[in-house]
Amino acid sequence: MHDDTNSTTESTRRAHLKAVSALVAGASIAGCAGDDGATDEPDGADATGTGPTETAEGSQRATPTPDPTATETQAETTAMAESTPPSASYSVTIPPAGTVTFESVPETWVAENASWADMGVALGLGKPSAVVLTGEYRTWQYEDIPGLSTSKSGMTSLWQDGISKELLYDIDADVHFIDPNYMINLIPNWDEADVAEVSEGVGPFCGNTSFSTYPWHEGYPYLSLYEATEKVAQVFQRTDRYEALRALHDEVISGVDERLPPESDRPAIGLVSPASTEPEEFYPYRLGETTAYKHWHDLGVSDAFDGTDIASFTSDRGSIDYESLLEVDPEVLVLYTDQHRPRSDFRSTYLEFMREHSAAGQLTAVRNGDVYPAGGMYQGPIANLAKTERAAAQLYPDEFGRDERLYDRQRIADIVAGRHGEN
Template sequence: MHRRKQLQRRATRRDCLKHGAGLLASGLVAGCSDLAGQTERTATPGTDPYSVTIPPAGEVRFESVPETWVAENASWADMGVALGVGKPSAVVLTGEYRTWHYEDIPGLSAGKDDVTSLWQDGITKERFYDIDAGVHFIDPNYMTNLIPNWKQADVDSVTETVAPMCGNTSFSTYSWHEGYPYFSLYEATEKVANVFKRTDRFEALRTFHDETIGGIRERLPPKSERPEIALLSPGSTEPKKFYPYRIGERTAYKHWRDLGVGDALAGSDIESFTSDRGSIDYEPLLDIDPEMLFFYTDEHRTRDEFRETYLSFLREDATASQLTAVQNGDVYPAGGMYQGPISNLSKTERAARQLFGEEFGENERLYDRQRLGDIVSGEL
């Protein structure tokens, strides 16, 4: 009964916002009058109803610019931050939202204590009701295919009683994503910009990105001199097995593509973890013997912490120590798989230093933090 009343209150409030003006004009509704009056008094220019098309949700209508929001993952969260709307109210897993990329950007905070984790032994509709966001950048098919106990009716309920669920899971490849396009990083960011009416900042971000990445690429060695790398997620901090990833077209691999590195696993029968959820041990790695190893890990670690945790173990392991990359110390953190405009620049800079140390200094800054901070704050 409590839930029913709660949903009725939410539906009534949103109906008032959507239809209040017309109902008041006809004298049919008195209960909405105060709320409708408040809405009119606090309205700002540019808040007329508008629509944004975001597959697979399709055309999504907004009565006004959302003030609060929820992100499926760190990719979408970073897009909002880069556009100057701040961090989301919630993400599916806060542990996967790594905010260290913001530490040296003027005006940004790396803290995330006020970001809620939707996943708490599962995700309930009640959590969405409690957060009461203005938009959810969550792919509805992500919810029905990967979150236990979620059906389309649950997605519809949240969309109708709280706010649209209109993301697009584009960082990796999924079998259920065949019926609609994947977004590139900046295609997705443009959708967020359209929802929040921050297209001027989006254009500035895209220009800044293109100029920055173009400058880095001009300094890369010839393709024949670029290394082939193996992307792996270690099974533990003392790994005996790994989950392999193949460099692909999704946003998770954008910085590797931009830096023009090869996939050491190409030509092998090793499938990406995103395809078959499989793992490998040291035997196929010894057969391939990649020039460099990059690890997706469970948390962000500094360079020294990473080497102490992983490289020290690998060098002491009788099998792992036979790998050329281990012997040469060419084992590095790959960070998380999620990328938005800011985290992409940060990941690209770090990877360029790791891959091409002779060209890029260990502490060389490859993008202008102050200019990025200005764009975020609207100083275009």
């Protein structure tokens, strides 16, 4: 449990980081705890549909140790040492938590998933102390950004056959970017009282689960990717970096939109997750309006499953086989896979198997080689730009070259490091 020997300074800081008392007791959460399809695992956490299975790095509680091979950006290693607190308390309103008041800028944080983690990295906060599943935090998008590291060394996976309050006390984060209703509805043995206890004893829960839709989310809005990023920026008093990120995003997407082919020439994609690397079964996903599908909408594609009775895996946990896929016969298949794979590895693992399969080989997408990785479901500002760039080259190779860069990596590095205002 929490170490009672912490210094007076730490105790004072902790006392200043309390949410208003209405955080979890208010009407925004009351009435949302009904278990409409709750499971014994965090829904949607594993895009393969197999539940919250972890890689070895995240299956046990992580012991924070330095990674001698990682080269971290100055912003990532020193961001928490920045001392720019406001002269007075400030409040941020984040549904469903409501208004959360801070007497000083938080120093440590936890993210529900890779979307929130990527938001923090983009704002120069470094990576969070923990996420629900470290195996689902894919960091390939940092590989070619100067100063950023793909390392997750020392990051804790909260999911360990559930999420324990003891672990959250042990991590002792100032703020949890986790939707309180996510904890109440999807995590076993959690209720409003547990959320209130940890909010008061450790730090507030002020996330918003927006990568997919849920029945318990109907009473408050889903945040867009940049609405959520702005909330993180407000909490950490880094709205200038948010504005710089948003400006970069708008420029990139505007440029992409100008180059898209006519709507009649844009493909309908089938978004699925294979049950294995030699799949006979797939978990289908519909192109919803939540953050998981932002880049597909920006690229103007349509959903191949429109007009069918195929429901999203996030709704009914159902699956489809090759017979069902052949009835739809998507022009393009994009796969949520168990891990990030380079292009050659992806094609040798999935596409070659499907080409040799008697049923899969009949699919138009397989015959034409239009089977591509979708990445993970989660995306913050950096991941979104990376996914948009990759998907543009996959879907429209005549317009966007495979090696074309649609966004400036150095500009991202400058924003992360707080150099975006320099001439």
